Amino acid sequence: MAENLLAADGRVIGSRAQATRKRLLDATAKLLRRHGVLELKVVDITREAGTSPATFYQYFADVDAVLLALSRSAGENEQALLALFSSDWFGPDGPAKARAFVDAYMGYWHDHQAVLRIRNLKAEEGDTAFRRSRTRAALPVIDAMAGMVERGQAAGRIDDALEPFATAAAMVAMLERLLAYQKELGQRGTTRESLRETLAGILYQTLAGSAFELDED
Amino acid sequence: MAENLLAADGRVIGSRAQATRKRLLDATAKLLRRHGVLELKVVDITREAGTSPATFYQYFADVDAVLLALSRSAGENEQALLALFSSDWFGPDGPAKARAFVDAYMGYWHDHQAVLRIRNLKAEEGDTAFRRSRTRAALPVIDAMAGMVERGQAAGRIDDALEPFATAAAMVAMLERLLAYQKELGQRGTTRESLRETLAGILYQTLAGSAFELDED
DNA sequence: TGTACATCAGTGAACGCGCGTTCACTGATGTAC
DNA sequence: TGTACATCAGTGAACGCGCGTTCACTGATGTAC
Numbered sequence: 001m002a003e004n005l006l007a008a009d010g011r012v013i014g015s016r017a018q019a020t021r022k023r024l025l026d027a028t029a030k031l032l033r034r035h036g037v038l039e040l041k042v043v044d045i046t047r048e049a050g051t052s053p054a055t056f057y058q059y060f061a062d063v064d065a066v067l068l069a070l071s072r073s074a075g076e077n078e079q080a081l082l083a084l085f086s087s088d089w090f091g092p093d094g095p096a097k098a099r100a101f102v103d104a105y106m107g108y109w110h111d112h113q114a115v116l117r118i119r120n121l122k123a124e125e126g127d128t129a130f131r132r133s134r135t136r137a138a139l140p141v142i143d144a145m146a147g148m149v150e151r152g153q154a155a156g157r158i159d160d161a162l163e164p165f166a167t168a169a170a171m172v173a174m175l176e177r178l179l180a181y182q183k184e185l186g187q188r189g190t191t192r193e194s195l196r197e198t199l200a201g202i203l204y205q206t207l208a209g210s211a212f213e214l215d216e217d
Numbered sequence: 218m219a220e221n222l223l224a225a226d227g228r229v230i231g232s233r234a235q236a237t238r239k240r241l242l243d244a245t246a247k248l249l250r251r252h253g254v255l256e257l258k259v260v261d262i263t264r265e266a267g268t269s270p271a272t273f274y275q276y277f278a279d280v281d282a283v284l285l286a287l288s289r290s291a292g293e294n295e296q297a298l299l300a301l302f303s304s305d306w307f308g309p310d311g312p313a314k315a316r317a318f319v320d321a322y323m324g325y326w327h328d329h330q331a332v333l334r335i336r337n338l339k340a341e342e343g344d345t346a347f348r349r350s351r352t353r354a355a356l357p358v359i360d361a362m363a364g365m366v367e368r369g370q371a372a373g374r375i376d377d378a379l380e381p382f383a384t385a386a387a388m389v390a391m392l393e394r395l396l397a398y399q400k401e402l403g404q405r406g407t408t409r410e411s412l413r414e415t416l417a418g419i420l421y422q423t424l425a426g427s428a429f430e431l432d433e434d
Numbered sequence: 435t436g437t438a439c440a441t442c443a444g445t446g447a448a449c450g451c452g453c454g455t456t457c458a459c460t461g462a463t464g465t466a467c
Numbered sequence: 468t469g470t471a472c473a474t475c476a477g478t479g480a481a482c483g484c485g486c487g488t489t490c491a492c493t494g495a496t497g498t499a500c
Contacts, residue, residue: 007443014442016496036342038255042487052445057488121338124397125253135401159418159428166407166415169398170391177390180341184352190383198383201376202423211376228475233463237476259454269478274455 007058021059023049025073028066032114037067037121064122068129071119074112075137081105085144088151089208098204102175102196109179120176142168148207157209171203224275238276240266242290245283249331254284254338281339285346288336291329292354298322302361305368306425315421319392319413326396337393359385365424374426388420 007013013021027048031040040063046056060066084101088094109116122130145168152158178185178199185195201212224230230238244265248257257280263273277283301318305311326333339347362385369375395402395416402412418429 011442014496017443020443036338038342041485043485053487054445054447054489055443058443062487117338117341120397121253121334124334125255159422161414161418161429163407163411163415165405166402166412167419169402170395170416170419173394173398174387174391177394178387180337181386181390184348185383185386188382190380194380195383197378198380199387201378202384202387205376205422206419212378224476231463231475234476258452260452270454271456271478271480272476275476279454 008061009058011058017058020049020051020055023051024056024059025066025070028063029070029115032070032118037118064127067115067118067122068133070115071122071130071133072136074115074119075133077108077112078137079140081108082140082144085141085148088148089204090152090155090157094208094210095200095204095212098200098208099196102200102203105175106179106196109176113179116176117180138172142172144168145171145207152207152209158206159209162206167206171206174202175199225278226275228275234275237266237268237272240268241273241276242283242287245280246287246332249287249335254335281344284332284335284339285350287332288339288347288350289353291332291336292350294325294329295354296357298325299357299361302358302365305365306421307369307372307374311425311427312417312421312429315417315425316413319417319420322392323396323413326393330396333393334397355389359389361385362388362424369424369426372426375424376426379423384423388423391419392416 007017011017024045027045028040031044031048042056042063043053045063045066046053060069081101081104084097084104087097089097119130119134123134142165146164149158149162149164149167153160153162153164178195182192182195186192190198205211224234228234241262244262245257248261248265259270259273259280262280262283263270277286298318298321301314301321304314306314336347336351340351359382363381366375366379366381366384370377370379370381395412399409399412403409407415422428
């Protein structure tokens with residue numbers, strides 16, 4: 001994007017300016033964690049960043065532009081999860097791999113919760129830029145899962161009635177959404193540990209085609 | 218709620234007024250379907266309802282109040298889904314029951330998508346009224362599913378590593394969230410039919426402890 | 435090694451729109467006799 | 468069966484705050500010689 005190199009009035013952006021831009025991004029992320037999107041104001045962002053409204057417009061056209069930038073950078077972190085699918089979960093260490101993935105996913109979501117939430121809202125409301133950002137982030141993970149389902153079906157481990165891509169999307173959806181319920185789950189007595197174990201169990205069963213049977217690790 | 222009986226200025230609400238209130242609710246739901254929450258204005262609601270801003274405040278303290286009322290009534294419709302759990306899915310008609318539930322759920326979500334989305338957003342942002350509304354709607358379904366998992370475990374059909382309540386919550390989360398991805402799934406070639414079949418397959422496998430094996434229906 | 439000039443970066447202060455909100459009023463409906 | 472009065476319901480018009488946005492300016496940093 002060429003906009004990265006120029007400020008609103010056409011000035012070239014140097015390192016000092018980059019730092020200011022970064023402060024605005026960080027401030028937005030921070031406010032998003034505290035309050036909701038609906039209360040997010042330009043003035044508050046600049047106050048939080050220790051700068052002025054006029055400065056904001058040097059770097060962003062409007063609040064949506066900051067949100068989109070945050071979404072994109074949060075999305076990049078999702079790519080790290082791909083490593084957990086470098087090999088299939090069909091062997092004896094499958095359950096451990098499933099657990100590792102769930103752990104990583106929970107960590108990822110925890111770190112970027114506020115931003116991902118608004119990204120998803122915007123995407124669902126039909127904004128194409130946010131939609132693209134979401135797809136770009138989630139698709140590689142979904143594809144990796146879908147590939148495993150296909151191979152599992154070829155090996156006779158997984159029910160052929162499940163469509164690989166839809167199955168993978170369903171698993172990602174489950175993870176994404178469930179973390180929103182974490183608080184309620186806690187009140188009902190579900191610990192973080194047993195949530196992890198349950199999610200890993202469902203994933204393992206669905207993507208690798210077998211049950212944990214017995215715990216090991 | 219006593220507020221149902223009185224307008225903002227203390228007047229008693231008769232049937233004509235109830236109709237106006239209803240029009241405001243309907244108008245809000247309609248606007249919510251067209252645009253997002255972030256563009257929802259009192260003035261637009263009243264214009265859509267064919268009335269005036271002043272009238273709005275006779276019935277609702279603010280926009281949040283309308284949204285909450287809509288959330289609550291949408292939530293009531295979720296109760297109808299409970300019927301699909303009146304008996305367990307362990308018999309030969311289990312797969313058919315799973316499919317029927319998925320169908321019903323997809324229909325429910327389709328009808329109330331816009332409202333449920335904002336309800337969930339508000340709930341996740343920490344608003345207790347919306348949180349309660351969500352819990353009130355989802356909990357009975359989750360409990361019904363969890364009961365089935367428990368019985369499945371007792372019968373040796375389901376992996377004991379899965380915590381019943383968390384498992385049920387995960388299934389609901391999957392359904393809720395996946396429907397947001399429906400459009401993308403369509404673009405990737407997943408039909409509504411095969412989505413239904415896949416979701417039913419995962420649910421059946423997770424809640425009843427077995428695979429479809431062969432299609433029947 | 436200092437000075438002048440160009441460019442980068444930040445902002446105070448104001449403008450004005452849009453929207454939430456309210457008040458004082460008109461109109462509609464119901465009911466008593 | 469009509470008239471008067473009470474109550475229910477709706478709204479025009481205005482007020483004013485809050486916020487997005489911009490302009491003309493000051494200050495900071497870099498560089499040429």
